Amino acid sequence: MQVRKFNWALWAGFLLSLGAFLSYFFVFVWFPSTRDFPWANLLLFVLAIVLLVLGLRRGFSSERSHRLRSKIVSSIVTILGVLVCAFFIFVVFVSGRWLPSSHGAPQVGQKAPEFSLSDKNDKSVSLAELLATPINGKAPRGVLLVFYRGYW
Amino acid sequence: MAISVDSTQTNRDFTQKAGYTFTFLSDPNTEAIKRYDLVHQGQGENGHDIARPAEFLVDSTGTVRWVNLTENYWVRARPEQILEVAKTLPN
Numbered sequence: 001m002q003v004r005k006f007n008w009a010l011w012a013g014f015l016l017s018l019g020a021f022l023s024y025f026f027v028f029v030w031f032p033s034t035r036d037f038p039w040a041n042l043l044l045f046v047l048a049i050v051l052l053v054l055g056l057r058r059g060f061s062s063e064r065s066h067r068l069r070s071k072i073v074s075s076i077v078t079i080l081g082v083l084v085c086a087f088f089i090f091v092v093f094v095s096g097r098w099l100p101s102s103h104g105a106p107q108v109g110q111k112a113p114e115f116s117l118s119d120k121n122d123k124s125v126s127l128a129e130l131l132a133t134p135i136n137g138k139a140p141r142g143v144l145l146v147f148y149r150g151y152w
Numbered sequence: 153m154a155i156s157v158d159s160t161q162t163n164r165d166f167t168q169k170a171g172y173t174f175t176f177l178s179d180p181n182t183e184a185i186k187r188y189d190l191v192h193q194g195q196g197e198n199g200h201d202i203a204r205p206a207e208f209l210v211d212s213t214g215t216v217r218w219v220n221l222t223e224n225y226w227v228r229a230r231p232e233q234i235l236e237v238a239k240t241l242p243n
Contacts, residue, residue, distance in 0.1 A: 029226070036227045099204045100189075100191065100192055100204055102189045105188050106188060107216065108217060108218065108219055112216050114214075115184035117179050117183070118177065120164040120178075131214060140212060141211065144208070145210060146153065147156070147185065147188065147205065148155070149192070149203060150156030150157045
């Protein structure tokens with residue numbers, strides 16, 4: 001009778017693919033050098049897929065007991081791991097680009113449209129005021145406007 | 153200076169937690185966001201409109217000197233990039 005051995009490469013590959021996915025949103029997104037292009041995560045996915053392929057080969061080897069079950073499990077786990085990788089690529093490279101074109105946004109050389117909005121203390125603040133309010137006793141040389149999605 | 157659809161209360165809590173001292177403005181009705189053509193329709197909670205990410209450097213005369221309209225949500229302007237442009241602003 002053959003000894004059933006744990007297909008560690010398969011499961012390590014699967015766990016690594018999950019780690020490669022989650023680590024972008026929890027770790028690498030905080031550093032511009034790993035966020036703008038997710039090379040660290042893609043590298044982890046390459047390792048994960050290598051492990052999954054090794055695990056798949058092992059699952060299909062004739063030396064295994066429960067040969068049919070081994071084939072089915074290793075196939076499913078490999079497909080899931082590859083799907084995680086595909087979903088990551090979709091989120092970062094495809095859905096991340098679903099932004100409006102904003103052709104009417106002010107361009108370099110144009111006047112920045114005036115606005116007046118409430119600050120965190122419910123005080124109304126306009127762009128003209130921001131440009132005129134001294135910082136450290138000096139008139140500001142400019143203002144950086146950062147529009148962001150919100151829901152923080 | 154930062155603008156989003158977040159409420160003044162959210163901005164109060166958030167700036168305190170994060171320790172940010174620069175100005176955070178609330179634009180719940182997307183007034184300024186519309187004026188800058190940055191509305192991202194239906195992307196907020198309950199299908200509310202929000203702003204797409206964008207940065208503008210405005211000089212003291214109110215003229216836009218630099219714009220960054222990212223094409224990918226995950227790619228943003230870096231601080232050193234903005235500081236480099238800010239150096240070129242006239243006094």
